[in-house]
Amino acid sequence: MAPHIRPICIVLNQSLVNQMRNVSTFKAFGWGFLRGRKETDILQTITLNNFDRKKCEVDLSVYLSEKQLCAGVPFGDTCEGDSGGPLTNNVNISELGNREVQFGIISAGKITCDGLGMYVDVMSYADWIKTTIERHYTEDEPQSSLVPKIKPQQQDVFLYNDCGGANIAANLEADIYGLNLRAQGIFITHLDQQRAASTPPFTMFFDAPTHRRIYDVSVALGNPQQCSERIQRRVEWNKLCVEPPNGMSRIGSGSYILGKKVTNSGKIMLVLFGIVSDSSNGLYVFTNVMKLSEWIANAIRIN
Numbered sequence: 001m002a003p004h005i006r007p008i009c010i011v012l013n014q015s016l017v018n019q020m021r022n023v024s025t026f027k028a029f030g031w032g033f034l035r036g037r038k039e040t041d042i043l044q045t046i047t048l049n050n051f052d053r054k055k056c057e058v059d060l061s062v063y064l065s066e067k068q069l070c071a072g073v074p075f076g077d078t079c080e081g082d083s084g085g086p087l088t089n090n091v092n093i094s095e096l097g098n099r100e101v102q103f104g105i106i107s108a109g110k111i112t113c114d115g116l117g118m119y120v121d122v123m124s125y126a127d128w129i130k131t132t133i134e135r136h137y138t139e140d141e142p143q144s145s146l147v148p149k150i151k152p153q154q155q156d157v158f159l160y161n162d163c164g165g166a167n168i169a170a171n172l173e174a175d176i177y178g179l180n181l182r183a184q185g186i187f188i189t190h191l192d193q194q195r196a197a198s199t200p201p202f203t204m205f206f207d208a209p210t211h212r213r214i215y216d217v218s219v220a221l222g223n224p225q226q227c228s229e230r231i232q233r234r235v236e237w238n239k240l241c242v243e244p245p246n247g248m249s250r251i252g253s254g255s256y257i258l259g260k261k262v263t264n265s266g267k268i269m270l271v272l273f274g275i276v277s278d279s280s281n282g283l284y285v286f287t288n289v290m291k292l293s294e295w296i297a298n299a300i301r302i303n
Contacts, residue, residue, distance in 0.1 A: 008086065008100055008101070008102045009099045009101045009102065010101070010122060010129060010130075011101055011126065012126050012130060016093065020091060020101065020103070020123070023050055023089050023091070024049065024050055025047050025048060025049055025050060025089065026047070026048045026050060026069075026088065026089050026103055026119075027045055027046070027047055027048075027087070027089060028045065028046050028048055028071075028078050028082070028106060029082075029085050029086055029088075030043070030044060030078055030079075030081065030082030030085040030106060031043060031081060031082070032044070032078060032079040032080055032081030032082030032083075033079045033081050034079070035113060037080075043295075044082075046076050046077070046078065046237050047073070048073055048077070048087075048117075049072065050069070050070075050071050051072065051116065052070065053066075053068065053069070055070055055116065056072075056116045056118055059115065059116045060109075060110070060118070062118070064118060066121075066124065067120065067121045067124040067125070068107070068120060069087065069103065069104045069118070069119040069120070069121050070116060070117075070119075071087065071104075071117060071119060072109070072114075072116035072117050073114075073115075074115065074225070075114055075224060075225065075237075076113075076114055076237045077109050077113050077114050077115060077116075077117050078106045078109060078113070078117055079109075079113035080111075080113070083106050083107065083108070084105060084106060085106045086102050086104070086105065086106075087106060087119050088100055088101060088102050088103060089101060089103060102122050103121070103122060104120055104121055104122055105119060105120040105122060106119060107119050107120050201219065201220060202218070202219055202220065202221065202242070202258055202259065202260050203216050203217070203219070203258070203259050203260060204217050204218075204242060204244060204256060204257075204258055204284075205256065205257050205258075205259060205270075206256045206257075217244065219242045219243070219244060219245070219258075220243075221240055221242060222241035222242060222283065223241075224239075224241060227241035227283055230281050230283060231280040231281050231283055231285070235285065237291075238288050238291045239285050239286065239288060240258060240273065240274045240285070240286040240287075240288050241283055241284070241285055241286075242258060242286065243282060243284075244282075244284060256276035256284060256286075257272065257274065257275055257286075258272075258273045258274035258275075258286045259272050259273055259274075260273060272289055273286070273288065273289065273290060274286025274287055274288055274289060275287050275289060
């Protein structure tokens with residue numbers, strides 16, 4: 001353990017386990033191969049849909065036991081080299097708040113690294129994990145006073161009490177500067193990301209130096225498959241696609257950001273979702289900064 005390394009939450013309480021099995025999505029992480037068997041030294045993440053096991057059995061022609069999960073998306077998946085990595089989601093538990101909970105372990109999928117994949121159901125092994133850890137746990141003193149001393153707890157909610165980043169700040173606030181503009185923005189790091197991302201409209205900001213002002217227009221996110229067909233290349237998992245209103249290109253300069261206006265502590269703030277990377281055939285493609293939010297938050301704290 002270290003100041004920025006803590007155990008992830010593994011749920012022991014069976015009533016909570018039964019409630020959580022109905023989550024709609026998971027997050028998977030790993031340093032495995034990218035498409036085309038390209039290697040990377042940057043930790044990758046992807047959001048996967050939770051499916052019934054029978055869907056994987058039909059699609060992959062394999063049998064899944066009750067201790068396995070089925071998850072995937074049409075144009076992405078975990079890949080070779082990701083096996084053993086976590087399948088997680090952020091859940092809100094009464095009186096305990098938001099915790100990052102491990103649901104599964106990356107196991108197997110298609111060689112093409114897209115579509116459905118199989119995952120070990122960690123919750124089915126929670127009691128065995130707890131018993132094994134308690135059997136082998138020793139009271140070793142941490143080498144540094146900065147390293148937290150963590151041991152399995154005796155209550156029946158989580159395997160470890162201080163797990164899942166419960167003490168990590170939910171958001172960062174910062175001043176935003178532009179041409180004749182100063183505003184306050186909020187950058188969500190992990191709490192409410194999915195809720196914010198699923199409720200349009202979004203706001204596209206762009207500057208127009210000749211008009212000496214910054215414009216903002218409401219836009220909706222495009223379907224990745226339809227965007228890929230229109231721009232004649234794949235919209236990657238860490239990209240967002242937007243079609244702006246007609247006439248916007250005549251006054252904008254190309255310095256675009258994609259955000260969302262939210263109310264935080266009684267103030268209207270901007271949640272940053274994307275920074276423009278390129279445009280083609282009337283569509284704008286943004287880098288999804290939400291995919292890098294935890295890395296950005298940690299970098300800010302360290303520096």
